[in-house]
Amino acid sequence: MTTPELLAALWADYTAITPQAARIHALLAARGERVQNDHVALRTFGAGDIGIDAMARTFEAHGWALRDRYRFDDKKLIARYWQHPDPSLPKVFISELCVAELSGGAQQIIAGLLAQIPAGFAALPWAGRPWQIRIAEYEALLAESEYAAWVGAFGLRVNHFTVAANALATFPDLAALDAFLVEHGFRLNEAGGAIKGSRAEHLEQSSTRAEPIAVDFADGTRAIPSCYYEFAKRYPLPSGELFHGFVPASADKIFESTDVNK
Ligand code: NI
Numbered sequence: 227m228t229t230p231e232l233l234a235a236l237w238a239d240y241t242a243i244t245p246q247a248a249r250i251h252a253l254l255a256a257r258g259e260r261v262q263n264d265h266v267a268l269r270t271f272g273a274g275d276i277g278i279d280a281m282a283r284t285f286e287a288h289g290w291a292l293r294d295r296y297r298f299d300d301k302k303l304i305a306r307y308w309q310h311p312d313p314s315l316p317k318v319f320i321s322e323l324c325v326a327e328l329s330g331g332a333q334q335i336i337a338g339l340l341a342q343i344p345a346g347f348a349a350l351p352w353a354g355r356p357w358q359i360r361i362a363e364y365e366a367l368l369a370e371s372e373y374a375a376w377v378g379a380f381g382l383r384v385n386h387f388t389v390a391a392n393a394l395a396t397f398p399d400l401a402a403l404d405a406f407l408v409e410h411g412f413r414l415n416e417a418g419g420a421i422k423g424s425r426a427e428h429l430e431q432s433s434t435r436a437e438p439i440a441v442d443f444a445d446g447t448r449a450i451p452s453c454y455y456e457f458a459k460r461y462p463l464p465s466g467e468l469f470h471g472f473v474p475a476s477a478d479k480i481f482e483s484t485d486v487n488k
Pocket of ligand 1: 265267319386388456480
């Protein structure tokens with residue numbers, strides 16, 4: 227698999243459950259924009275064979291190199307990001323849930339999911355859900371961790387692509403892009419304000435709200451929020467070099483774009 231084929235496979239997997247991203251991409255293309263991605267973000271459980279390290283293997287084999295690590299205490303997450311020597315390729319941001327920090331009940335549900343993973347399973351970044359989950363298990367996870375419920379329902383896959391706003395020619399800033407999206411009927415994640423971060427932090431981000439999609443559970447089908455589409459504008463550091471990292475306080479709010487009741 228070539229690197230463009232890898233990214234195309236991830237985009238196909240993502241848009242299959244996130245039709246709004248394909249619609250927005252098409253709207254931008256119709257304006258004459260050539261959309262470049264700032265980063266692609268994946269979620270998983272922090273467990274032996276499917277944690278960050280396992281999920282990163284595919285990207286490292288394609289030349290991405292680890293750049294930095296983060297911790298989100300409130301959400302019980304850790305994350306790392308990778309950058310590719312080709313600056314036109316997206317950064318890769320992978321987070322994992324610190325399962326051991328959850329309640330006994332939630333840990334028990336997740337252990338039940340992990341126990342179903344077949345021997346020899348490869349944690350490919352589009353692997354999906356190698357377990358069955360019941361609606362009551364999803365709801366019990368949701369009551370404690372939105373992130374746990376999302377991974378329980380969708381498995382190992384892309385959570386969002388992020389458009390590089392710096393590479394857009396017809397939008398002067400993120401506010402203009404947000405206004406365009408609202409005008410076309412898309413809902414933005416307003417947690418912490420539509421635009422997270424600031425020029426002073428060298429990174430501004432906004433995102434749509436995840437729309438519900440029908441998911442097959444072990445005991446029936448239920449419509450639940452899938453993935454969102456994100457937009458990032460980066461600013462230079464004092465050195466003049468563009469900032470390529472992430473701002474934990476902003477990312478913390480961005481994680482809430484898949485929340486159910488907002
Ligand atoms: Ni992101």
